[in-house]
Amino acid sequence: MKDHKDNITNDIRDWMNNDVDAKKLDRLKSQLGTASTESLDEILSPIWDSYDNDSINERRYHVQQESRQKEKVRRLNYKYRRLQIAAILIPVIMVMGFAALYWGMEKQSNYFELQALKGEKSFLNLPDRSKVWINSESSLRYASDFNMEERHLYLKGEGFFDVAHQAGLPFTVSVGSINIVVKGTKFNVKSDPGEVEIALLEGKVDVFHDKTQLIASLLPNQIINIDTNDPRKFTIRNERGEDYGIWTQNILVIQNENLSDISRKIGKWYGVNIRLFNVDLDQKYTFTIKTESLNETLGLMNQLMSIDYSVNGEEVVIRQDTK
Structure with a gap:
């Protein structure tokens, strides 16, 4: 039994020192998956005690990349740190590795969602002063850090956008795999099964498939209809763009x-x-x-x-x- 615990201890130390191959990692996953909470605490305690705070903080800082999180780690007391590493270590090793998961959690954003019920419409002033209307049975989703590093929204149904210009910060509306990228403009987007329709009133928009494949660049009073099953199939026509956003005026x-x-x-x-x-x-x-x-x-x-x-x-x- 002692040899078994020693093997786990040594493998964890190797993993923390970045000295573990695929075979050893698989073995460690299996061992941790069958270990009891008591034995795990017994194994982790000496490992934790062997590292001073500066060493732990240095490792945490490397995976966090944010100084404010480093300060949080310094303030953790001994008991909380021991429980934290036990809680984090098992799922991390068993899934994808500590650094990747921890960084993913740090970067995770909360999302807000605006919905318009059947027969209703909704209006929203975004943090960047852009205005959005969404039509009946439609929804709009965006991250809580909208306007910090990017302006990205996800639309289902129909929406009208009056976008405030911000230099160096494009505004993107995603409808499935179709992405509309603008800097300041007015346009209407409507998605139906198998089709997305975009009508431009003012400015200019670039329409992409999967973010990298440019489908078209629209000018005012151009309307594009895209086959979402095959985005290479699309039509562009010239019509009054105002007619496509007039629903926002009831x-x-x-x-x-x-x-x-x-x-x-x-x-x-x-x-x-x-x-x-x-x-x-x-x-x-x-x-x-x-x-x-x-x-x-x-x-x-x-x-x-x-x-x-x-x-x-x-x-x-x-x-x-x-x-």
């Missing part, structure tokens, strides 16, 4: 769309589920919704499209006589 523009697309937008706008029966999908319609209620909008659609509709809570059924 105005919904329907522009030459069929009843299926209109129902999807109306359902999202009012937070309802719309089911279609026997409708003509070849006919296209154009109209604008401002302050109208759901029933008023359905009445307008009835005048334009000759539909029958019924509303039961959040369920809407639309039928159309296509004869």
